[in-house]
Amino acid sequence: PIIQWIIERKSGEIWFATEFHGVLRYDVERVKTVISHQELQVYTEGGGVNAAALAEDKLGNLWVATWNGGVLKYDGERLTKYSIKDGLGYNCFKAALEDSKGNIWFGSWGVGGSNGVSRYDGEKFQYFTAEDGLAHNSIYWITEDSEGLIWFCTENGVSVFDGESFQNIREENGLPHNLVTSAMQDRDGSLWFGTQGGGIARFDRNIQSFTVKDGLADNLIKAVYQDSKENIWFATNGGVSKYDGERFETFTKADGLVSDNVLSIMEDKRGDIWLGTWNGVNRYDGTSFQKVI
Numbered sequence: 256p257i258i259q260w261i262i263e264r265k266s267g268e269i270w271f272a273t274e275f276h277g278v279l280r281y282d283v284e285r286v287k288t289v290i291s292h293q294e295l296q297v298y299t300e301g302g303g304v305n306a307a308a309l310a311e312d313k314l315g316n317l318w319v320a321t322w323n324g325g326v327l328k329y330d331g332e333r334l335t336k337y338s339i340k341d342g343l344g345y346n347c348f349k350a351a352l353e354d355s356k357g358n359i360w361f362g363s364w365g366v367g368g369s370n371g372v373s374r375y376d377g378e379k380f381q382y383f384t385a386e387d388g389l390a391h392n393s394i395y396w397i398t399e400d401s402e403g404l405i406w407f408c409t410e411n412g413v414s415v416f417d418g419e420s421f422q423n424i425r426e427e428n429g430l431p432h433n434l435v436t437s438a439m440q441d442r443d444g445s446l447w448f449g450t451q452g453g454g455i456a457r458f459d460r461n462i463q464s465f466t467v468k469d470g471l472a473d474n475l476i477k478a479v480y481q482d483s484k485e486n487i488w489f490a491t492n493g494g495v496s497k498y499d500g501e502r503f504e505t506f507t508k509a510d511g512l513v514s515d516n517v518l519s520i521m522e523d524k525r526g527d528i529w530l531g532t533w534n535g536v537n538r539y540d541g542t543s544f545q546k547v548i
Contacts, residue, residue: 256548258531260308260351261521265315269521269529271536271548272306278319278329279548281536286548290319290329298334299324301346308351310359320348320361326373337380344382345370352397354405362394362407369393372407388421390414396437401444408435413448429462431455439479441487449476449489470503472496480520482528490517495530511544512537 256279260272269281270289278290295304304324311317319327325338325346338346343361347369350362358376363369369392371384385392391409398406407414411433412425426433432453440446446458454466454474466474473493480488489496494507495517507515512532519531528539529547536548 256535257533258519258536258548259306261519261529261531261536262309262311263521263523264311264317267524269523270309270317271531272309272319274305278306278309278317281547290327290334294334295321295324295327298327298336299338300336301325307348308361310351310353312353312359313357318351318353318359318361320351322347322349322365326361326375337375342373342380342382344373344380344384350394350397350408352399352405354399355403360397360405362397364393364395372397383416383421388414388423390421390423390425395435398438398440400440400446406438406446408438408448410434413438424458429456431462431464431466436476437479437490439481439487441481442485447479447481447487449479451475455479455489465498465503470496470505472503472505472507477518478520480522482522483526488520488528490520490530492516495520506539506544511546513546 256276257274258271262270271279277292280287280289301324305322306319307322308320317329328335345363347365348361349364352360358374361373371389371392373380373382391411393410394407396408405416412423413435414421414423432450434451435448436451437449448456452474457463473491475492476489478490487498494505494515496503496505514532514534516533517530521529530537537544538547
């Protein structure tokens with residue numbers, strides 16, 4: 256299966272959003288289907304609906320952002336559907352985040368169009384678009400920094416939202432590429448952005464770029480993640496690269512990856528690194544890659 260998203264639930268279970276295989280749960284060395292691909296079609300009353308991103312809220316509900324089927328809330332027993340009729344800006348999504356205030360954000364993205372970001376405050380949806388100042392209506396990633404600012408990676412730069420207005424950062428401000436696919440703030444406060452073809456940008460007071468020339472596996476980045484040892488991992492089209500602050504180390508199928516096309520990264524409470532790929536899941540314990548799915 257194509258693994259779009261990985262999260263560790265508060266329970267310690269690892270959950271996956273997949274393309275064509277619904278939502279999966281890994282528990283005690285076993286993978287179970289929680290919401291099947293067929294169920295996604297039925298509950299959303301759609302066709303070609305796939306799970307794209309996952310977020311767990313403070314109440315323990317799992318939110319499933321879908322491609323072509325709006326958003327689903329799963330309370331462990333029941334699925335509740337939300338769509339444009341409920342105030343969502345769009346029905347195709349690629350990103351989800353619960354912020355520190357408890358709002359759930361959904362970033363829309365679609366081949367035929369998109370409509371910015373939708374925010375759910377526990378009662379109602381509100382959405383923001385390019386007309387409100389967002390850099391672009393296609394959203395690839397959402398992250399929150401230590402000051403509570405929300406960052407949106409878009410098809411035309413990065414937007415930062417302070418609760419009232421958007422500021423945008425693009426190539427003219429130093430970004431290596433305007434199509435930004437992923438973002439993460441490290442423990443030193445620097446923001447890292449992955450781009451689609453321009454490698455990585457590290458943003459503090461200035462923007463510093465890293466590409467294949469610096470040892471990165473590929474300049475097309477799908478995800479950025481900092482582990483508990485302060486290594487920064489980059490999911491790319493050419494394997495996964497680990498940056499220790501000085502140099503890049505790359506792992507590929509030759510090292511045990513199930514696919515070189517890596518889409519998602521997550522570290523669990525034990526310190527193992529989980530990698531979602533175009534062809535299943537690997538778990539890395541620091542020495543070797545185990546195939547999980």
